[in-house]
Amino acid sequence: MVSKLIDGVQGKARRRQRLFKSLEGYLYISPWLIGFLVFTAIPLLSSIWISMTEWNLFSSPTFVGTDNYTKLWSDPLFWQALKVTGKYVLASVPLRLVIGFSIAVLLNNKLPGMGFFRTIFYLPNVTSGVAVSLLWLWIFNPEFGVLNAILAKVGIAGPAWLLSETWALPAIVITSLWTVGGSMIIYLAGLQGIPSQLYEAVDIDGGSWFSKLTNVTIPMMTPIIFYNLIMGIINSFQVFTDAYIMTNGGPHNATLFYVLYLYKNAFQYFEMGYASALAWVLFLLILAFTILVFKSSSLWVYYESEVKKG
Amino acid sequence: MQYVTSKKRQEKLGNIAVYAILLLGAFIIMLPVAWMFSTALKDSGSVFLFPPDWIPNPVRWDNFGKAIAAIPFWQFLQNTLTITLFAVIGQVCSAALVGFGFARLDFPGRNILFLLVLSTMMLPGIVTTVPVFMMFKSLGWINTFLPLIVPSYFGGRAYYIFVMRQFFMSTPLELDEAARIDGCGTFKIFLHILVPLAKPALLTVGILNFMNHWSDFMGPLIYLNDTAKYTLSLGLNLFRGMYQTDWNLLMAATILVMIPSVILFFLAQKQFVQGIVVSGVKG
């Protein structure tokens, strides 16, 4: 009886502690929570409602239920946009991951001049605006562009790039690789956090740089790789400004990115309702991929600290 | 003796290989940037010459001066600085706090809420432009800097909350536990242990966010009306006319706008090479 009493008291204390811990957690995330409720939640909900209407932005929206969603299904441009974007994601995400990681590893040493190199690789991310897209238009020009001029020197006849249905998308993938510096510096920051003892341990065992890479660097970097993978997926599904300026979806819809098609519907075709439906379908797609990666993370991502539930 | 020199040679070869790859990469990366510089220094009439010249002739250094004079450059610069500085401070602080909460603290619904955080990045902003505009209009914030600054203090972009969470989750718990045994509260642990450890991450968030706001175009476009409040990114596009564009001035202005971010990044390099993090407890 006494033990039960003690259990009861201890249980109460534990429960109170758990309550306190939960409140503490909510306190720390409260800035985001408040921001979400005030700035994000209502527009998100509005957008769901808009996706069930036909709205030209000027007159009152007309409710049409799920018509927009069924319209999607039989819209050939929807499927084209999905195909183009899918191809882009499959090409761009792994390439950016590998290249960004490799360059970060190369740059993570104490050799002289590394600061200079890091700045150079990051420079593309600092350039902004329309000027860059126009730059690429010139670089990729089949007759006057620098790229084909260089290829010609090596004896290759360069393709028509942005004017070719086969090569326009690869051209845009190439431009996306130019800005790999963004993920690179996140890797660099992560590489800083790897304790040197781990490398020393490999040295003592007589291991090579390759062994260091595979036994220390990569495993310890999995949280950051995970981050760049998820962000890569989320971002590359929504790419569109480059295509808008460089090709406007052409030639012949070969670069009709999903969000570009969405944009056209929203602001050029006066179909905000349909555009919203397109947006939510994309949302579900990205969410599905993200959850997949999250679920898989227990298999390959290693955290130094796992805060278990309880 | 031989073992030592061969290891040294291996190291030297390794270093040469590193430099070779980096130089090749740097060359490829810099090609478009070099073209930008080249165009920025060209005369109006020679921008579209064929065959295109790499070296402009004549070299118009005054294009930079012209670019600055053509638009209210200093006003735009001041506006952009104001918005960026305030927003970045808010973003770094709130990302750290919220990321810490998701990484280190346990509360019901944590995983679902985190997924919610991420999901805010999954909906293309185009379809919320109008509802968000209406929301800010009802707050009376249209034509002020507030829509561009205040959200940063409330978590800002989920992107940065995510990265801070990852960083915090990669730091060992031992330090926390040791501090708790010493009687430290959660906030003290956050401020005195985790934040210093996460300096490279916080710096990265700061730099990336600085760049976001520095070059943000759509936000200022939609929310600002007075030309006097415009930012540099809007100003850049004043070189595009209805039928024709002053390409050389556009490139010159783009380069000028780039400079602060580059300087910031270069200066921050020191922090990136602060060396390995002291892990202390293990081993």
Added chain:
Amino acid sequence: MRKVRALFGGGLVLVIILALLVAGCGTKQTASNSGDKVKLTFLCWGSTANMEIRKDVVAEFERTHPHIEIETIHVPLNYEEKLQTMIAGGSAPDVFWLSPTNQMPGFAEKGVLLELDSLMEQDAQFQQEKDNYYEMAYNSGSYKGKQFGLPWIYNPETLYYNKQIFASAGLSVPDADFTLDDVIEVAKKLAKDTTGDGRLDQYGFAANEWIGFVWRFGGSLLDNNDSPTKCTLDQPEAIAGLQFLQDLVYKHNVSPSLATNKALPNEELFLTGKLGMMAGSGYFIPKYKTIKAFDWGTTNMPAGKTKVSVAASTLTVASATTKHPQEAWEFIKFYGGKTAQQICIDAGIATVPVLSMASIPEITEHTQGVFQAAEVGRMMPALANYARIMDKILPKLDYLYMNRYDATKVAQDMTKGVNEVLNQK
């Protein structure tokens, strides 16, 4: 000591930041306590060059209309996005610019624009001026029989010619009676490959507006401009026009290829003395006036079956929800009126005023073509679904220019696409 310095440094930073914040907020809009002044918001676009001119026009308007104040919102890019967001969000500008072909029909169709007819009828002064407007320019502001705006600039396309290139070839420059056949004959003599690399270095003729050639051969885009039921690009006349465009590059070898144009637009080719004749908008005249390397002139567009010049203009329109329709009309009328036109002409951004005026500068060889072409100007039909229709036409046009398909197939594809959009309604 370090702590004190750190505190001081931090305090200094804080002060600087606060100062910037105050400076930023200081320009916040105060409520319009400007007495009984009517305030109009005016949305517009334009590059640095045009900003000053626009400011002059607005200032002159405010001077002559002291009870009206104009708040200008200048949009550097993505004009439609900002405009539509403002309208959808309930903050529609009182007056704003629109393109009569690209934008006005769609907006008018949705009831966003103020109908000006009643205001115009009550305005006695305007009724006297009305007939002075170039018919095409004036009509560009109407949709389905109602008037929604007045143009403030009118740019027909004209035929530019490089006198030096003609002189070197021993030919006389084109005159107002040139036909398309004359153009081909002359262009062939002007086109040269001086470097021997198989690519032309000097082009004979280039054109910017494709629709003009459909018209010149007697074709049209739609069967009926006011109530279109089908696209008529698949008719023999239209096909002939499109084929002409393709032949310029691949049969007669006088025009630059599409790839060339993407890197070097026609107007730049002309500017750098590489193009003998160019059919382009009168808009380029101010820029070309700075050319020193060669003499140039303009003349009327060459005739096919008909003589026609593709014209463009920009309208000033008003929002249907404006609280000050009368004042909005005053502004629209002013921008399209003699005073504003004089300012634009003096500043050099306009050549032909939208209405005939006594005080325009003397017509020179530079500007004669624009005035001639203004008489035969024609605009694209008013299409409420402009963006969708263009997305069906322009990609196919690229195929034409790339020599992928001949004009017949391209025309048929275009027609099919446009009919799809027309039937969607």
